[in-house]
Each structure stands twice: as C-alpha cells, then as structure tokens.
Amino acid sequence: MDVSLPDSAPAGAAVQLTPMMAQYFEIKSANPGYLLFYRMGDFYELFFEDAEIASAVLGIVLTKRGKHLGQDIQMCGVPIHAANDYLNKLIKLGHRVAICEQVEDPAEAKKRGSKSVVKRDVVRLVTPGTLTEDDHLEARAANYLAAISSVRHGDTDFALAWADISTGETFTADLTAEQVLDELARIDAAELLMSAATRDVLSERQLLPPAFLARTHVTPPESFDSQAAADTLRQGFPAGTFDPSALSRAARSALGALVGYVRDSQRGAGVALRAPVIDSAGRHLAIDAATRMSLELTQTQRGQVTGSLRHSIDLTVTAPGSRLLASRLAAPLADAAAINHRLDAVSFLTEDTLLAGRLRTELKAVPDLARALTRLALDRGGPRDLAAIGRAVGGAISVSRLLAGAEALPAVLERLSATLAAAPVGLATDLAAALDDELPLLARDGGFVRQGYDAKLDEERALGSETRAVVAALQARLIAETDVKALKIRHNGVLGYFVEVPAGQGNKLLEEPHRQLFIHRQTMANAIRFTTAELADLEGRIARAHEAALEIERKVFASLRYSVLERTDLLRALADALAELDVTAALAHLALTRGYVRPEVDTSLAFHIEGGRHPVVEERTMAEGRSFVANDAELSGSDEIGGGRLWLVTGPNMGGKSTFLRQNALIAILAQMGSFVPATSAHIGVVDRVFSRVGASDDIAHGRSTFMVEMVETAAILNRATRRSLVVLDEIGRGTATFDGLSIAWAAVEALHNQTGCRALFATHFHELTSLAKTLPRVSNVTMKVREWEGEVVFLHEVVEGAADRSYGIQVARLAGLPEPVLVRARQILNTLEERSSGTASSGQRASVLDDLPLFAHQPPARPVGPDPVHQALDGIRPDELTPRQAIEALYELKKIRDDARRS
Numbered sequence: 069m070d071v072s073l074p075d076s077a078p079a080g081a082a083v084q085l086t087p088m089m090a091q092y093f094e095i096k097s098a099n100p101g102y103l104l105f106y107r108m109g110d111f112y113e114l115f116f117e118d119a120e121i122a123s124a125v126l127g128i129v130l131t132k133r134g135k136h137l138g139q140d141i142q143m144c145g146v147p148i149h150a151a152n153d154y155l156n157k158l159i160k161l162g163h164r165v166a167i168c169e170q171v172e173d174p175a176e177a178k179k180r181g182s183k184s185v186v187k188r189d190v191v192r193l194v195t196p197g198t199l200t201e202d203d204h205l206e207a208r209a210a211n212y213l214a215a216i217s218s219v220r221h222g223d224t225d226f227a228l229a230w231a232d233i234s235t236g237e238t239f240t241a242d243l244t245a246e247q248v249l250d251e252l253a254r255i256d257a258a259e260l261l262m263s264a265a266t267r268d269v270l271s272e273r274q275l276l277p278p279a280f281l282a283r284t285h286v287t288p289p290e291s292f293d294s295q296a297a298a299d300t301l302r303q304g305f306p307a308g309t310f311d312p313s314a315l316s317r318a319a320r321s322a323l324g325a326l327v328g329y330v331r332d333s334q335r336g337a338g339v340a341l342r343a344p345v346i347d348s349a350g351r352h353l354a355i356d357a358a359t360r361m362s363l364e365l366t367q368t369q370r371g372q373v374t375g376s377l378r379h380s381i382d383l384t385v386t387a388p389g390s391r392l393l394a395s396r397l398a399a400p401l402a403d404a405a406a407i408n409h410r411l412d413a414v415s416f417l418t419e420d421t422l423l424a425g426r427l428r429t430e431l432k433a434v435p436d437l438a439r440a441l442t443r444l445a446l447d448r449g450g451p452r453d454l455a456a457i458g459r460a461v462g463g464a465i466s467v468s469r470l471l472a473g474a475e476a477l478p479a480v481l482e483r484l485s486a487t488l489a490a491a492p493v494g495l496a497t498d499l500a501a502a503l504d505d506e507l508p509l510l511a512r513d514g515g516f517v518r519q520g521y522d523a524k525l526d527e528e529r530a531l532g533s534e535t536r537a538v539v540a541a542l543q544a545r546l547i548a549e550t551d552v553k554a555l556k557i558r559h560n561g562v563l564g565y566f567v568e569v570p571a572g573q574g575n576k577l578l579e580e581p582h583r584q585l586f587i588h589r590q591t592m593a594n595a596i597r598f599t600t601a602e603l604a605d606l607e608g609r610i611a612r613a614h615e616a617a618l619e620i621e622r623k624v625f626a627s628l629r630y631s632v633l634e635r636t637d638l639l640r641a642l643a644d645a646l647a648e649l650d651v652t653a654a655l656a657h658l659a660l661t662r663g664y665v666r667p668e669v670d671t672s673l674a675f676h677i678e679g680g681r682h683p684v685v686e687e688r689t690m691a692e693g694r695s696f697v698a699n700d701a702e703l704s705g706s707d708e709i710g711g712g713r714l715w716l717v718t719g720p721n722m723g724g725k726s727t728f729l730r731q732n733a734l735i736a737i738l739a740q741m742g743s744f745v746p747a748t749s750a751h752i753g754v755v756d757r758v759f760s761r762v763g764a765s766d767d768i769a770h771g772r773s774t775f776m777v778e779m780v781e782t783a784a785i786l787n788r789a790t791r792r793s794l795v796v797l798d799e800i801g802r803g804t805a806t807f808d809g810l811s812i813a814w815a816a817v818e819a820l821h822n823q824t825g826c827r828a829l830f831a832t833h834f835h836e837l838t839s840l841a842k843t844l845p846r847v848s849n850v851t852m853k854v855r856e857w858e859g860e861v862v863f864l865h866e867v868v869e870g871a872a873d874r875s876y877g878i879q880v881a882r883l884a885g886l887p888e889p890v891l892v893r894a895r896q897i898l899n900t901l902e903e904r905s906s907g908t909a910s911s912g913q914r915a916s917v918l919d920d921l922p923l924f925a926h927q928p929p930a931r932p933v934g935p936d937p938v939h940q941a942l943d944g945i946r947p948d949e950l951t952p953r954q955a956i957e958a959l960y961e962l963k964k965i966r967d968d969a970r971r972s
Contacts, residue, residue, distance in 0.1 A: 087185045089136065095168055099190055102166035103158065105151070107188060112167075113145040122146075125161060126154050152203045155194060159204060162282050165194045193333040196283065197259025200234045200443050207436065208382075208390035210235075214257035215326040216248070217292050218266040219318035226266075227318030229326045229344070230255050235388075235438040236340050236445075236640065238326075240319040241347040246788065248275045251349075253357035254398045256366075261325055263289045277357070287325060297324020304331065310343040319346070340445035342640065353400040353740045354757040356788075358781045362760040363733055364684070365397055377734060380684045381743070383657050385432040388643060389650025396651065400740035404754050407669045410652075410742025412478035415666055417656035418744070426470055427653045434463035437643040441636065444629055451507040451516035454628050457639065458499030464491040464642045467649065480652065487645040492635055502628055511625040514618045525620040531613040538606065539565070546600075550582055557603065563589060565607045567598040655743045662686075664744035667735075672753035673712050675703035675736075675794065675827045679748030682731035683738070686746060697724070697865040698748070701732050703794075703827035709846065711791045711825020714817065716837055717867070719852025720876035722883065724865035725831040726762050728852070729796045732829060733760050736794050755794045755827075759785040762798040762831075775803030779812075786819050795820060795828040802833065810834045821846055838871035937965050 085093065092115060096104050103122060105112035114122045115133070119142040123130035126146070133143040146154040158165055172187040197213030199205050214230035225245045231238040243251055248270070252260075260283050262270070267286055270276040276284070290296070294317045301312040301320070304327035312320055323344060331339050361369055368375045378397055384390045401407045417424040435456035443449035444457075468488035471477065477485060504518045517525055531538075543557040546567065556568050566589055569577060574596030577586040586598040632639070658664060662683075668674075679698040686696040705712030717725050735745045739752050761781045782800055789795055800816050801809025813834050820828050821844045830837075841847045853866040854876065861879040878894050945958055 087183055091185055091188060095188065095190060099166040102164045102193060104166050104168055106168045107170050110148050111145040112148065112151055113143060115141055115143050119144045126157060156204050159194060159196055162196060166190045167192045167194060191335050195259055195333060197257065198233050198330060198333045200446060200448060205234055207387040210391050212255050212257040213259050213326060214255055215261040215322045216266060217318050217321040218269045219321060227316060227322045229319065229322035230257055231326060231341055233330060234442055236342040236442055238341045238344040239347050240315060240323050240344050242316050242319055245273060245275060247349055249277065250354065250356045252280060253360050258283065260284050261287050261329055263287060263292050265289065287329065291325040291328055292321045294321040297321055300324045300328050304339045304341060305343055334446060337446040337448065340442045351402060353402050353737065353755055356784065359758055359760040362762045363730055366394055377684055380687050381658055384650050384654040385428055386434055386650045387436050388438060388647035389654060392647040393651050396741045400737050402754055402756055404669050404671050407740055407742055409480050411666055413480035413652045414655045414659065414742065414744060416478050416481060417653055418659050420474065421660065423470060423474055424653050424656050427467060427649065428657065430463055430466045430470065431646065431650050434646055435460050437639060441639050444632055450510045451503060451625065452509060454499055454632065455503050455507055457632055458496050461491050461496040461642065464488045464646060465493060465496065484645045484649050487641050490638060491642055492638065495631060495635060498631065499628060502624060511622060514621045517621050517624050522620060522624060525617055528613045528617040528620065531609060535610050542603065550577065552576060565603050567600065567603065568595050571595055659744035662746065664746050665749060667739040667745050667750035667752050669739055669752055669754060673705040674751045674753040675712065676751040677701040677732060677735060677747050680731055680735055681746040682727050683734060683746045685727055699728055699867040705827060705846065711846065712827030713846045713848060714821055714828040714830060716841065716847060716849050717829060717831040718835060718838060718872040720854055720861065720863065721880040723852030723854060723863050725852055726798055728867055729762055729798055729829045729831055730760065733758050733794060733796045756790055756792040757788065758794050759789055760796040761785060762796060778803050782816060786816065789824045789826045791825040793826040795826050798831040799833065810836060813837060835871065937969055938962060941965050
C-alpha cells in the first residue's frame with residue numbers, strides 16, 4: 069500500500085507499508101499535534117517521535133518494533149488497566165493525547181482476509197481543558213477551557229468564552245484591551261484557544277503572559293468564523309435554551325470556536341454544556357493580575373494554594389462548594405444590594421447555629437453531582453456516577469427538609485429551599501433500589517445491579533453462581549454410573565468443560581455400555597478426556613447465563629441513565645443550590661470560629677475598619693500560640709470633600725506596614741464576595757476596583773527590571789483608578805535613585821489625592837512625603853509603632869497617628885543575620901551621614917569616615933572661587949568688529965586661557 073507519510077514519520081514518501089503501519093500513519097496524520105495512544109490488544113502503544121516523548125516523560129522503556137525505511141521503529145507502550153495514570157501525567161505536563169481504539173470485533177477483520185487489520189479510530193482527544201474524569205481533575209478546583217477572539221468593534225477589542233467541561237458551566241464576556249490580562253488571570257484557564265492572528269495581536273500588545281504560552285492552542289482561523297459559529301452554537305446547546313444572536317459578533321466567534329473544539333475532542337459523544345452566561349466586567353469588583361498576585365487571593369506568589377486567602381477561608385465540606393467559593397473570591401460583587409442578600413443568608417446561619425451544623429453534616433455526604441452528570445451525558449459515566457447522583461439527590465431532599473423547618477428565611481435561603489424542594493424523590497429511590505453497595509467502575513463489567521431488583525437477572529445469576537454445585541452433582545452422578553472413582557470434570561480455556569479419567573481407565577468409557585454417553589475429545593500421556601451431551605448443554609447454558617446477565621445489566625444501566633438525563637436541567641439546578649448552600653454555611657462557620665463580623669456595605673465612599681486583622685497572617689500567628697495585633701483604618705470620604713482619604717504609612721521595615729496594607733484590601737474583597745470580615749466592625753462603600761502594589765518583582769521575559777515593573781503597575785493604577793477605587797501602594801520609587809524615587813512618589817501621592825480622589829493607603833520610607841499632610845486636606849500621617857530597648861528595637865505592629873523619622877534598617881539587618889563587623893561599620897556611616905545632614909559634624913570628622921567610601925570619596929571637583937578668566941575674555945570681544953583673521957586669533961587666545969586655567 070502506498071501512502072503519503074505525515075510529518076511525524078521518518079523521511080520518505082509514498083513507500084510500501086505494512087497494513088498496520090499504513091493504518092497508524094493514516095490516523096496519526098489526521099490528528100497532528102497529539103500523542104497517539106494506539107490500541108494493540110491490552111496495551112496502548114506509541115511509535116516514532118511519540119514514543120520518544122512518552123518514554124522520556126513517563127519514565128518507561130523505549131524499545132523497537134520492526135523497521136521502517138531501513139530504520140528501527142521506536143516504540144513504547146502502557147497497559148490499558150494503568151493508562152489513566154500515565155495519561156494524567158502527560159496532560160499535567162501540557163501534552164495532548166489522541167485515544168485510538170479498536171472499533172470492530174477481531175473476528176470481523178478475519179473475515180476480510182488473513183492480512184486484514186482490525187479497524188481502529190480515534191474515539192477521543194484528551195487535552196488539559198477537556199477533562200471530565202475524577203482521576204484527571206482536582207476535585208476542589210474548576211478546570212476551564214477558554215477561547216479568545218480579536219474583533220475590532222467600538223470599544224471592544226476582544227471577546228472571551230470559557231467553560232468547565234466537567235460541569236457544563238459556560239460563560240462569555242466582551243473585553244477591552246486593558247481587561248484581557250485581568251480576566252485571563254481571574255479565570256486561570258487550563259487551555260486557551262486562539263487563532264494565529266489573535267496570538268500575534270496579543271503578543272504585540274504584551275497581553276499574553278508567558279505563563280499562558282504553554283497553555284495556548286492555536287486553531288485554524290475558520291474556527292473563529294462568527295457566521296459559521298451561529299450554526300455550531302445552535303447544535304451545541306439544547307433547542308430553546310440559547311439564542312446566538314444575543315451575543316456580540318466577537319463573543320459568538322469565541323464561543324463558536326470553543327464549542328467546536330469540545331465537539332471535536334469528544335468525537336461524537338456530544339457537547340454537555342449549559343447555555344452560556346453573558347458576563348459583564350461591571351458586575352464584579354475589578355482586580356488586575358498584579359493585584360491578585362500581590363494579595364495572594366487563590367494562590368501564593370510561589371504558585372501554592374496553601375498560604376493563600378482561599379486556603380485560609382475555605383471551610384466548605386463539598387468539592388462543588390469549594391469551587392464556587394474560589395469563583396466568588398476571584399470575582400467579588402460590585403452591587404451593594406446583591407452583596408447584602410448574600411450577607412443576609414450568612415447572618416441567618418450564624419444566628420441559627422443548630423441549623424447550620426445540621427446542614428453541614430448533611431452536605432458533607434453529598435457527592436459531586438455536576439461532574440457525575442456530565443460524564444453520563446457524554447456516555448463516559450458508570451454505575452458509580454449513577455450512585456453519586458442518587459446520593460446527591462437524597463442529600464438534597466434531606467437538606468430541603470431542614471430548610472423547610474426554619475422560619476423567616478432570607479431571600480437567598482428561600483430561593484435555595486424552593487430549588488431543593490423540587491428534588492426528584494422517585495429518582496433517588498429507584499437508583500438506591502437498583503444499585504448494589506459495591507460498584508464497578510464500568511457498566512460493561514457487570515455485577516452492579518442489586519439482588520432482587522430484576523427477577524430474570526437473579527435467575528441468570530443463580531445459574532452462573534451455582535455452576536460449581538451443578539458440575540459437582542453431575543460429576544458425582546457420572547462416577548456412580550461408571551464406577552470410575554478418579555473421574556473428574558475440569559475446565560480450561562481451550563476445551564471448555566470436559567470429563568477426564570486416568571489413561572488406564574479410559575478404555576472403559578469407550579466400551580459399552582458407556583460409549584453412547586461419552587464422546588472422546590483428547591488423549592494425553594496420562595489421561596483421556598471426554599465430553600457428554602449433558603455437559604455440553606450445561607456449558608452452553610452457563611455461558612449464555614453470564615452473557616444474558618450482562619445484557620440485562622446493560623439494559624438496566626441504560627434505563628437508569630435515561631431517567632437521569634431527562635432530568636438534566638433539574639439536577640443541574642440542584643447541584644448549583646447545594647454548592648451555594650455549602651458556601652453560605654461555610655462562611656457562617658468561618659465567622660463563628662474566627663470572630664468575623666458582618667460588614668456594613670452600601671453605595672457611599674465609606675471605608676471605616678475597627679480592629680481589622682489579616683485573615684491569613686492571623687491564622688498563622690494563632691497556630692503558633694501568638695496573638696495578632698488588630699488595627700483601625702479610616703479612609704472614608706465623600707463627594708463633598710472631593711473623594712476618599714489617603715493615609716501615608718511610615719515606619720520601620722518589619723514593622724507590619726505591608727500586612728496592614730494588604731489586610732484592608734482583603735477585608736474589602738471578603739465583604740464584597742458576601743463574607744463576614746476579620747474586624748470588630750466594618751463599614752465599606754462598594755469598591756469598583758482594588759489595586760495593590762506591594763513587594764518587588766521583575767519581568768525578565770518581557771525585559772522589564774524591578775523598577776520598570778513597579779512603574780508599569782503604578783501607571784496602571786494612576787490611569788485606571790476611580791473615586792470608588794481602593795488603592796494600596798508600598799514603597800513607590802524605591803527602585804531608583806533617591807531623588808528620582810522621592811519625586812515620583814511625591815507626584816503619585818498628589819495625583820491620587822487631586823485627580824483620582826480614591827481611598828488609598830500609601831506606605832513609604834521617604835519621610836519627606838509626610839509634609840504633604842500640611843497641604844493636601846485628605847492626606848493623613850500614620851506610623852507603625854516601635855519601642856527601643858537597650859539598643860534593640862521592638863516592633864509593636866500597631867498603627868498610630870504621626871510620622872516616623874527612622875526606618876530602623878540596621879536593626880532589621882541584624883535580625884536577618886548580617887555579620888557584626890558589617891553592622892558596626894553601617895552604624896558608623898549612618899551616624900556620620902545623619903550628623904552631616906543635621907550640620908553638627910565638623911568637616912574634618914566627615915572626611916575621616918567618608919573619604920574611605922568610594923561613593924563619597926569621588927566627589928566632583930569644587931568649582932573655582934572668583935571670576936572665570938574665559939568668561940572675562942569673552943566679555944571683551946566684539947564679534948561684529950572682528951575680521952576673520954582676528955576672530956581666529958581670538959579663538960586661539962580663548963583656548964590658551966582655558967588650558968592655563970586647567971593647569972593652575
């Protein structure tokens with residue numbers, strides 16, 4: 069057979085191939101960019117470059133299988149039963165895998181000829197963004213697939229569509245260029261689809277972070293055709309649930325590409341997505357990528373969940389609840405009424421602790437309904453998924469009864485109660501009655517239907533399970549009839565069931581009266597084997613019973629699956645309600661166990677915090693047996709006075725400035741996600757944007773120094789902050805020369821006060837800035853309180869009015885372990901510099917220390933005292949009165965005067 073080889077094959081084209089390799093290359097060429105898991109019996113095998121990649125990544129042996137074009141064919145394989153573990157590792161490392169299965173019975177292939185190969189085809193494309201199995205997913209984290217399109221239309225530059233395939237949740241949003249980075253950081257998609265043109269636009273405008281490059285999958289431009297997308301979307305969502313014309317052209321383009329990609333990856337299994345939610349940036353508190361990293365909302369700056377705000381406050385008892393909590397934390401609300409509805413629900417459960425405790429107990433036993441439902445919809449589910457849905461529905465019924473017994477429920481809990489009350493009791497009953505306690509992973513394995521559920525199934529099973537007794541009874545009867553005590557009925561994979569007697573007694577069965585009963589099968593060295601009509605009939609009945617039992621179970625599974633899927637919308641509503649109830653109960657538990665209070669949230673410009681605490685730092689200090697020092701913050705403003713207040717925070721390193729700054733930003737975020745907050749009291753006017761510039765970092769990938777990153781982030785704040793924003797800034801200007809930095813910081817404070825009018829905390833070591841409180845009416849000075857004791861400094865972490873006059877850098881250096889000689893020398897230099905600054909040191913004292921320092925020793929030469937001779941000579945020249953020759957002579961004279969002055 070002549071075929072054209074794909075790029076992954078060795079050099080050479082139109083060569084003679086074996087039928088199997090021809091089939092391999094045909095399938096491989098149809099799936100470029102994927103590692104091909106090619107089914108060969110009980111293994112998935114990989115060849116050529118795929119084998120080399122998999123061998124290196126998975127740590128499995130690279131071997132050879134025949135030759136092609138005179139070269140060995142590289143090959144490695146993974147057993148079917150362990151394929152999930154290997155597949156999981158490949159996907160986590162960003163690889164994409166095509167699963168190629170045998171799609172016909174080998175017996176059918178033999179009918180076409182001895183050299184015919186079994187038909188194979190790719191049944192699924194597995195990518196980081198299209199996972200559905202629990203083995204591949206993190207239970208408490210969403211797994212988003214996103215698609216971004218670039219369509220210039222008015223103020224919209226881009227559109228984003230994203231979906232969690234494992235739950236069906238789908239969203240779209242139109243974005244301006246400045247929103248792209250922020251939304252990508254919020255969603256944190258596992259896989260990002262775009263055309264090559266969009267990738268180039270994003271790269272050119274530096275809107276594609278390096279971290280997303282490995283997650284990016286470039287798809288053909290036709291995938292983003294907005295006109296073709298309309299048909300794709302109508303096919304991808306149930307009729308009547310979604311109108312594609314409701315989306316902008318850009319959003320339709322992005323969503324069409326996403327749905328098409330999902331459809332292609334599932335290879336005929338369908339697209340189990342919900343109708344998309346059209347998102348709007350104005351609905352949420354805007355948090356840019358730098359602020360998310362600075363505040364460590366969902367993960368730390370090292371990329372770990374432990375130590376983040378999410379890890380600290382997540383007391384949910386279900387995986388869906390944890391995912392919803394993370395989603396709310398990533399996108400807090402910006403509507404005061406909606407925020408207060410959430411707070412009402414949390415407040416109700418903090419007051420009825422008995423109800424809250426019972427709800428959490430019931431919820432703890434509820435499985436992940438949404439993901440189980442999706443697997444069944446994609447025909448990838450099994451008996452365990454059916455059981456999970458049954459238990460989840462049962463849990464919803466129990467929770468509904470608890471809520472029904474409560475009085476005066478707030479609006480959110482009333483809505484959840486009504487949804488849960490519609491739980492299909494009959495479905496839960498049927499699933500519990502049908503499914504056994506111990507369940508296999510796959511329906512094809514059988515053994516999952518409960519005894520007594522189906523009479524015919526029980527009958528077939530009885531025959532199969534009683535095989536040993538039936539065979540033993542037949543063996544005993546044949547021994548009695550033949551008087552051959554050594555007669556045995558045995559079984560193997562070749563002959564099936566057979567009668568075996570020692571060779572010396574075999575002739576007895578070949579003679580009358582037994583020759584009519586026993587049929588000779590095989591003569592061995594030490595034994596002779598027979599069968600009987602009764603034994604053959606028994607063997608057929610046993611085989612048919614096993615297959616009949618499996619067929620009945622398959623029908624039971626299909627019926628139960630259909631019963632589940634026809635209630636898809638209801639079950640999804642139940643899943644959402646259970647997750648939301650879990651989050652509400654968890655936040656109530658958080659408030660009760662950590663001493664959090666309900667914030668007052670309204671539409672004012674208030675920001676009044678009493679006894680505020682950092683939720684993550686407090687948890688750590690309490691675990692260490694120490695107490696956290698709470699602090700107040702008063703940044704409240706109004707339109708009448710021109711905006712919010714700005715606090716200039718000074719004080720020593722290690723004094724707690726950064727913690728104080730961050731905790732106030734976190735309190736605002738917690739309040740607007742609908743949580744109680746770590747404070748004695750809190751009054752917060754809804755914040756439209758939170759900006760946090762705390763800490764130093766560089767961006768080597770984009771060629772940005774630490775100071776450049778600082779300036780880029782500061783520029784974003786000054787350009788985007790509004791009067792309703794909350795701005796947290798730390799050490800602006802410290803990355804450059806002192807006077808440059810001071811000037812930038814000074815101007816930034818004036819801009820925040822005069823132009824932006826936002827509520828702000830501005831920490832600095834430029835003590836000169838504190839004088840701004842005298843000229844800018846909304847600026848106040850506060851400092852971190854310290855106490856000196858016997859030459860040591862004690863950090864009290866307390867915020868008080870006033871300004872610091874020292875930074876205590878040398879004391880902090882001592883705590884860090886700098887060598888003592890370095891500390892002594894630093895103290896000497898600091899004392900001298902302070903004396904020089906105050907004018908109390910003599911010139912001789914200054915020189916004795918500073919001359920040793922290169923920074924001070926190489927001062928520019930002092931300017932000469934008295935008139936400059938060059939300038940004097942120039943004053944005596946009248947250019948209009950000079951001839952050309954006199955002008956040349958005057959120029960030479962000036963040069964001579966200058967040279968003489970230098971020599972002197």
